[in-house]
Amino acid sequence: MTDHRTPGSPAHPGALPLSGLEYQQAPSQLYRALRSEHGPVAPVLLDGDVPAWLVLGYAEVGYVTAHDELFARDSRRWNQWENIPADWPLMPFVGYQPSVLFTEGEEHRRRAGVITHALEQVDQFELARDSAQIADRLISSFAGSGQAELMSAYAHALAMRAAVQMCGMPQLADETQDLVDDLRISLDAHEGDDPVAAYVRVGERIQRLVKEKRERPGADVTSRMILDPAGLTDEEIVQDLISVIAAAQQPTANWICNTLRLLLTDERFAINVSGGRLSVGEALNEVLWLDTPTQNFIGRWAVRDTQLGGRQIRAGDCLVLGLAAANSDPQIWPEGHVGAENAAHLSFSNGEHRCPYPAPLLADVIARTAVETLLDRLPDIVLAVEPGELTWRPSIWMRGLTSLPVSFTPVVQ
Numbered sequence: 001m002t003d004h005r006t007p008g009s010p011a012h013p014g015a016l017p018l019s020g021l022e023y024q025q026a027p028s029q030l031y032r033a034l035r036s037e038h039g040p041v042a043p044v045l046l047d048g049d050v051p052a053w054l055v056l057g058y059a060e061v062g063y064v065t066a067h068d069e070l071f072a073r074d075s076r077r078w079n080q081w082e083n084i085p086a087d088w089p090l091m092p093f094v095g096y097q098p099s100v101l102f103t104e105g106e107e108h109r110r111r112a113g114v115i116t117h118a119l120e121q122v123d124q125f126e127l128a129r130d131s132a133q134i135a136d137r138l139i140s141s142f143a144g145s146g147q148a149e150l151m152s153a154y155a156h157a158l159a160m161r162a163a164v165q166m167c168g169m170p171q172l173a174d175e176t177q178d179l180v181d182d183l184r185i186s187l188d189a190h191e192g193d194d195p196v197a198a199y200v201r202v203g204e205r206i207q208r209l210v211k212e213k214r215e216r217p218g219a220d221v222t223s224r225m226i227l228d229p230a231g232l233t234d235e236e237i238v239q240d241l242i243s244v245i246a247a248a249q250q251p252t253a254n255w256i257c258n259t260l261r262l263l264l265t266d267e268r269f270a271i272n273v274s275g276g277r278l279s280v281g282e283a284l285n286e287v288l289w290l291d292t293p294t295q296n297f298i299g300r301w302a303v304r305d306t307q308l309g310g311r312q313i314r315a316g317d318c319l320v321l322g323l324a325a326a327n328s329d330p331q332i333w334p335e336g337h338v339g340a341e342n343a344a345h346l347s348f349s350n351g352e353h354r355c356p357y358p359a360p361l362l363a364d365v366i367a368r369t370a371v372e373t374l375l376d377r378l379p380d381i382v383l384a385v386e387p388g389e390l391t392w393r394p395s396i397w398m399r400g401l402t403s404l405p406v407s408f409t410p411v412v413q
């Protein structure tokens with residue numbers, strides 16, 4: 001059946017253009033406003049006025065992610081494909097690929113199981129040591145100058161290097177630097193970059209890595225995926241390794257930077273961290289409640305006609321998981337205050353396709369080490385601009401700063 005819902009059509013009335021929203025302001029207020037206006041499931045328009053649903057309620061996001069027989073991951077069931085141009089900006093996120101991200105049921109359990117087992121065997125002490133070494137090298141590259149822009153010089157570079165090191169790429173090789181650069185371009189292209197060519201080079205390099213590790217396995221994620229009794233093919237391993245690295249990099253980098261922002265701008269932490277009372281761990285957790293890196297995730301596709309939050313959902317409809325909105329849902333925070341010491345947020349999603357169990361712990365080790373090493377090496381670090389001058393990236397998907405300029409006493413090395 002053809003879906004006739006276009007902007008303004010009766011089946012998607014009052015739909016809100018998601019890309020036009022003012023995401024730079026305090027997002028928890030924005031999401032509360034959206035929820036009070038539209039309820040827990042809001043009709044929205046993605047780029048190019050493509051209709052979708054934004055799931056804002058904590059209970060509703062929990063329900064959608066827990067019922068993959070109703071709300072599934074294979075984007076090929078989308079009822080809007082005929083309205084989507086080939087160069088649609090969201091294509092990298094929704095275009096079907098034969099990776100763990102888009103598989104379902106038994107096949108997903110097989111693929112995600114291999115990733116989970118491989119990540120479970122990452123030694124957290126070694127990961128902390130490796131992350132500290134990466135942090136030290138990056139800090140040394142700018143410590144003498146007394147100033148740095150931490151997003152590019154630190155957070156992104158560190159998260160990417162930690163991820164590729166876990167997968168068994170040697171840290172100091174030129175090839176690793178090329179891979180890091182190409183991954184950055186394919187995930188987060190700047191003007192003049194060619195993300196498609198960069199993505200092809202990433203695929204070729206990961207293919208070579210898989211071949212090398214088949215010949216000489218080591219104590220790394222790639223080798224464990226190859227040796228897993230599930231017997232994935234090389235093509236499957238390449239697809240899933242790229243998914244692991246890509247899924248690790250952007251959110252971990254933004255988690256580091258959003259935590260540094262909190263520590264450098266919020267007096268509660270500034271005073272207490274130096275006094276040793278409020279920990280970096282508390283700042284990391286508060287960020288997951290208030291400025292979670294993956295603020296919206298696209299998504300799930302309805303398997304059949306159903307209802308959600310009082311809305312009629314049609315088979316093939318796209319649902320965007322409003323993870324940040326769910327975290328600040330007034331149903332769970334009736335007093336208005338958002339944030340707790342517990343980990344009941346939905347920042348790592350929920351259900352079958354959630355961020356696979358050991359990954360949040362590993363991300364925590366990387367992010368915590370990144371923040372602690374920086375504060376340790378540059379104890380008098382301060383923002384180089386007024387807090388109000390920091391700007392958030394105009395992205396509805398990832399919450400992170402455009403830049404984080406800092407200054408400190410230059411360190412003679």
Ligand code: HEM
Pocket residue numbers: 065100101102112115243244245247248249251252255292293294297323347348349350352353354355356359360362363
């Ligand atoms: C070591 C770092 C990390 C690794 C290796 C990792 C790995 C992954 C993988 C493989 C998936 C796909 C799961 C699937 O489709 O079955 C995933 C999904 C996801 N991850 Fe992570 N991740 C990391 C860090 C993070 C961080 C820091 C966040 C946010 C705070 C995050 C949030 C998510 C979310 C929201 C999803 C989507 C889940 C869904 O579809 O419901 N991840 N991650």
